[in-house]
Amino acid sequence: MVKPKKTRFERKMALYGVIFTLPWILGLLLFHAYPLIMSIYYSFTSYSILDPGEWVGLENYQTLFQDHVFWVSIYNTLYFTVFFVPISIVFGVGLALILNLKIRGQGFYRTMFFMPSLVPPIATTIIWLWLLNPQFGLVNHWLEQIGLQGPAWLGSEYWSKPSVILMSLWGVGQSIVIYLAGLQDIPQDYYDAADVDGANIIQRLKHITLPLLTPVIFFNLIMGTIGALQNFVLPYTLTNGQGTPANSMMFYVMYLYTNGFGYLKMGYASAMAWILFLIVVILTALIFISQKRWVYYQGKD
């Protein structure tokens, strides 16, 4: 007698489950699954908005591998990712550690570090274009004061990417807030025990604080890497979509956008999108695999 009643409840719950999640089920199909599959299909065609295009097999991929700018854009994107992500983690964790020393004015400092991350990217580029102006910019003025000849920054093939890294570091405040909360989650007991054992600051940092912060660092590493590979708005608006000088600012997604919406080569751009997808999947998987070696979860040995 009890059993059929239970299945009725289960059936009712299944119905409600579908009703509640219906928008997302549709959203997943319409805006994620369908486009993901279509993007594979388009990558094998010569589709453009004006022309329905035809099946070209692997031609887009073959052309891509011989496309010089494609490789330049991969180089630029990896350059940015490899420098920006680790620097932002060290910078963010370092500042959070100091803020966590229970010093006075913590809230004030936190707000100060956080504010730039609220500035819209276009406004960020305007501010930094002016600061890094080779002739009249504040930065080069200061460098001159200490006897250094400032570079041309965004006008230089070699300094353009470091400039973008600098600008991106300016907006690193959100991750400081995350690290700080992570630090405040570490139970005081551990530190009390360390005090009893007579551990000094360095030992506490090495054996308690940093290991217990690794899950947060792990999260930021994954999200930071995925974000860095998609870097678009800063280099695009800084160079008005040109990627100048000498393609040194042509990032992967910018080239994808230029192909798809500038030259209307949407099949070609879809092939690029799929390669980006693979790169993201592989890098994320590598980071996930590496976590066994360095990420420490509380409650597990």
Added chain:
Amino acid sequence: MRSQLSIKRIQNACAHAFLILVGLFFLLPFIWMVSTSLKPDNELFLWPPKWIPGLLVWSNYPDSVNYVPFFNYLRNTLTISGLATLGVLFACPLVAYGIARIPWKGSKPLFALTLIVMMLPYQVTMIPIFILFKNFGWVGTSIPLWLPAFFGAPFYIFLLRQFFMGLPKELEDAARIDGASELRIYWGIMLPLCKPALLTIALFQFMGSWTDYQGPLIYLSDESKYTIMLGLQAFKTQHGAEWQMLMAASVLVTLPIIILYFIVQRSFIQGITFSGIK
């Protein structure tokens, strides 16, 4: 005891010195933006640069607003941000509740899919979605910029799901025994409880739409439909050397976000930390 105290004091002094030094890196560009926005144009290229303008030119602000159809851009942006925020407020708690609190077979796989989609780069699906909207005849309108919000956004669903998971199970059990319908439990009990989380996602979405550049860049071509960010970029391209105007415009587009931040600072910070830790 005494030496320990003075070590602590030295340590604190060093920390403050370091924080102030790094703080300058974060703060000075801000001050420079405001200072430049109030300069007369003949003080822009002074060498050495001047921190406080000799004459405060407040008219840079109305001038920069009148240079472009600013209020038109503002209206377009507010429409998109408002509708997109409404969309995530409607869909995300509904879906998150269905995943977190309704016992059914689909909830686990759906949550796994949500996590996967969260890591999917926007650019991978960008072109097919564009073609989809193109077939509907919506390219050139703002519909593609807010309509998807009504179907849920993975990050917010994730955030709200974590929030719902933290509520005690007795809540809906008691209500179910009393014979309340599922929709009533959701609307009458659960939704009011997650107000702080709702405020957080509303804030994130509003800010996201306000600062979005790539979306409007792809879908909007007619200048009368431009958002503030597209307008600002166009302004920058056309009047590259009029830094006082550009800075005034930058202050104007940043100010609403900063004000919003100070009004709801707590849910803001909570939201960010929640996303990174739980």
